[in-house]
Amino acid sequence: xxxxxxRPTDLALRYVEGELDAQELARFEKAxxxxxxxxxxxxxxxxxxxxxxxxxxEDLRGRLREADAELSSRAKTALLRSRNPWxxxxxxxxxxxxxxxxxxxxxxxxxxxxxxxxxERGLPVLMGADSRMDEIMNAYKQGDLATTEQLIEQARATxxxxxxxxxxxxxxxxxxxxxxxxxxxxxxxxxxxxxxERAGYQLAIASLNRGDVTAARILLDALTQSRDPQLAVRARxxxxxx
Amino acid sequence: xxxxxxxxQTADHAxxxxxxxxxxxxxxxxxVKHFDAREEEARxxxxxxxxxLHRKVGEGGLDDLKCSLRTYLFAVxxxxxxxxxxxxxxxxxxxxAFHGIPDECLVTKDMDEQERQATAELVRQRLSExxxxxxxxxxxxxLEGREMDAVAEVMGLKNxxxxxxxxxxxxxxxxxxxxxxxxxxV
Numbered sequence: 001x002x003x004x005x006x007r008p009t010d011l012a013l014r015y016v017e018g019e020l021d022a023q024e025l026a027r028f029e030k031a032x033x034x035x036x037x038x039x040x041x042x043x044x045x046x047x048x049x050x051x052x053x054x055x056x057x058e059d060l061r062g063r064l065r066e067a068d069a070e071l072s073s074r075a076k077t078a079l080l081r082s083r084n085p086w087x088x089x090x091x092x093x094x095x096x097x098x099x100x101x102x103x104x105x106x107x108x109x110x111x112x113x114x115x116x117x118x119x120e121r122g123l124p125v126l127m128g129a130d131s132r133m134d135e136i137m138n139a140y141k142q143g144d145l146a147t148t149e150q151l152i153e154q155a156r157a158t159x160x161x162x163x164x165x166x167x168x169x170x171x172x173x174x175x176x177x178x179x180x181x182x183x184x185x186x187x188x189x190x191x192x193x194x195x196x197e198r199a200g201y202q203l204a205i206a207s208l209n210r211g212d213v214t215a216a217r218i219l220l221d222a223l224t225q226s227r228d229p230q231l232a233v234r235a236r237x238x239x240x241x242x
Numbered sequence: 243x244x245x246x247x248x249x250x251q252t253a254d255h256a257x258x259x260x261x262x263x264x265x266x267x268x269x270x271x272x273x274v275k276h277f278d279a280r281e282e283e284a285r286x287x288x289x290x291x292x293x294x295l296h297r298k299v300g301e302g303g304l305d306d307l308k309c310s311l312r313t314y315l316f317a318v319x320x321x322x323x324x325x326x327x328x329x330x331x332x333x334x335x336x337x338x339a340f341h342g343i344p345d346e347c348l349v350t351k352d353m354d355e356q357e358r359q360a361t362a363e364l365v366r367q368r369l370s371e372x373x374x375x376x377x378x379x380x381x382x383x384x385l386e387g388r389e390m391d392a393v394a395e396v397m398g399l400k401n402x403x404x405x406x407x408x409x410x411x412x413x414x415x416x417x418x419x420x421x422x423x424x425x426x427x428v
Contacts, residue, residue, distance in 0.1 A: 013410060045417060048365055052369075052380060052384035052385070055366055064259060124398050
């Protein structure tokens with residue numbers, strides 16, 4: 001096993017990953033010129049990282065090929081269906097029946113909000129430096145909303161602009177069915193926050209519960225570009241139903 | 243579309259897959275119409291364009307991208323397609339000139355590519371010898387392309403700095419395992 005005080009390896013890695021500060025970099029580059037051991041360490045680090053990145057590219061290539069196979073299979077199924085006349089009549093019959101059924105059981109904003117609700121399970125309890133947040137998460141996970149609310153209020157007295165607290169205050173309000181309050185809390189989550197996209201989605205759900213379909217559409221439309229593919233797909237599916 | 247590019251810097255492989263699915267059909271239609279390419283060739287070229295984007299973003303080489311991601315992907319895809327078509331045409335000429343000589347005598351793989359594959363294979367073998375936690379942190383970051391924040395969340399670590407340290411130590415251990423194989427120029 002490697003000794004973690006292995007300085008040349010440590011330095012070489014930090015150099016290759018671009019993590020040295022200006023002073024360290026200048027010292028390192030000077031030493032690098034005259035120290036063959038250090039040069040070998042840099043080569044080793046570069047090769048291993050290159051190897052890992054190649055594996056990453058192979059993984060991505062595999063996913064793109066899978067996507068290709070999926071799309072081709074869908075296209076073939078669609079083609080077969082389009083060539084089958086009885087299927088068209090059956091589809092027409094289903095459409096007529098479906099239209100009747102839709103009229104009686106059509107999607108209302110509230111029904112869609114319930115169907116597309118995204119459960120927020122809470123953050124991992126780390127038993128670490130932030131015991132205040134651990135307490136909040138414990139209460140939240142146990143469904144003790146009154147205590148969660150109280151603890152969040154106490155925490156906010158010392159950290160008024162905290163995004164995590166605003167997000168979970170919004171989630172507590174959502175769970176209590178207080179959708180207007182949820183909107184007020186969730187809009188406080190800053191766009192740069194790690195919770196920004198999830199808060200955006202929850203805002204859309206809260207807006208639907210309030211019957212504000214326009215606001216929900218705008219929020220969901222932005223989320224279709226989310227870096228979280230599951231959230232993007234969910235937003236797109238919900239938009240399709242609106 | 244600076245917004246799109248900002249997403250790409252923090253994207254994982256699922257995001258690149260979604261990007262590929264979104265633009266693939268348009269690229270294939272365009273390539274078939276304008277370059278008389280076969281659909282299969284166009285798809286391969288577009289896959290490679292997405293891989294190139296992934297690589298460039300990882301290297302931080304697209305910081306001054308002045309066009310949309312779609313325009314970038316179409317430009318890279320077109321270059322990939324044209325160079326592949328040139329290689330095929332050249333291969334036809336070679337085949338005609340060296341008729342009867344087995345392919346393996348005529349076509350040699352690029353040495354860099356061979357070396358890259360050999361290193362990747364060695365790293366793959368040694369990676370499986372690491373402790374599960376070490377292996378996971380490297381897989382999440384390098385193979386799945388996750389951000390440090392996401393790595394920390396998936397592994398239940400306190401924050402990105404803890405995840406970064408864990409990745410650093412795991413890399414040191416991996417280098418120590420790879421080094422004795424003498425593939426490295428040590």
